[in-house]
Amino acid sequence: KEFDIQIPDDQAENIATVGQAISYIEEAKK
Known part of the structure; x- marks a missing residue:
């Protein structure tokens, strides 16, 4: 996967x- 989450x-x-x-990714990073 390319993202840390x-x-x-x-x-x-x-x-x-x-x-x-x-x-979704932006929200998960908060």
């Missing part, structure tokens, strides 16, 4: 777009 599979399945993925 772990995204659970159930969460990853819910990320339908790149925009949502970015938003």
